[in-house]
Amino acid sequence: MSSEIPALNPEVTEIPADKLLGFQASIQGIDDLVYLTFGEPGFDTPEAVKQATIKGIEDNHSHYGDSQGTPALRQAVLDYMKDRYNLDYASINQVIVTSGVTEAIFAIFKTLLSTGDGILIPDPAFGSYFSSIAMAGGEAISVDTSKTGFKLTPELVATSIKNATVPVKAVLFNYPSNPTGVTYTRKELEALAQAFEKAGIWVISDEIYSELTYGQNHVSIGEFLPERAIVVNGLSKSHAMTGYRVGFVLAPEDVAAQIQKVHATLVYAIPTFVYDGALAALQMPKEALKPMIDTYQKRRDMAVQVLRHLGFDVLSPDGAFYIFAKLPADIEEDGWTFAEKLAKDGKVGVIPGEAFSQFDGAKNYLRLSYAGDTDQLKEGLKRIQAYIEKRRAN
């Protein structure tokens, strides 16, 4: 008689599937769909990056590399952060090169959170934070930002900590934001920095969209809180390198040493020849990225204009490549229902706002991505217009 196969770890099996990925999968089979769903840049990786990576392979950079990232690459990260965001980190020991921001975030959670520790997450938010917190043993505390223009405020920080039922160790915020596209001004960040300081919590700042701002320069919270902030960034979005898997963590040296232990355990190191491509990316002149950013800005302007014309209430997205739009008042449906019908009958894929939220405030919202392709965006907007006009005519 054979014995039973042991059960899998419930701490993993009981984590709900990411709602965003679930919805994307549910519309995948629909014929002739225009996808305005993915946060995937529709640009090729810059030639200089490709060539440096190919050369890395030819030079046999194919063995175990420096786990934390080569010293030259970590120095390039420091130079880039100083040049772009005026961040003054003294030592390359404060930098860890990770397998994308995804790994960085998990390694940080694992380092900071003991079982049951709380972490504030301004909601709506990028969904994979929640599974990452759960796997690290922490408790996500969602903070409803739907009444403050989808921004965290010092008041929200104070009340969320006061009402928390578990000890709050950290806050994770992301700006420019996925899914809303909102970002923060220097003044707002200064006020938040004070609130975080007063609350005595760690600050994890996911700044992966920092290069994609329109009309204002990105300010990093690391500038105000060098001892408390753990800044995360990467090349996926800014340099159209999602498949290369390059993220960076910048942290106080003693904290970085602990995060590095988790990183070494999880992946050891990212592919050695990718270090060469990443170095080339960081050394590209800022102007080289401008055509891509200008294109995103044009797409944003076009999408905002069409959606507002149709009666959507659209936040002005100052960064990233998403639009968070509230359904027109005459459409009395929630975002899930509308998005499903739009996919089936209008042949456009968008994401319901609730896929990013625990609260009713996002219920009537949709997230549209303009990352992909200008012609597809035009076609998608045309179809949304036709679909809504047809509904209104009936």
Ligand code: PLP
């Ligand atoms: N953080 C945010 C806010 C994102 O929107 C995404 C991807 O969509 C990621 C992190 C993932 O980044 P990476 O490709 O570096 O793992």
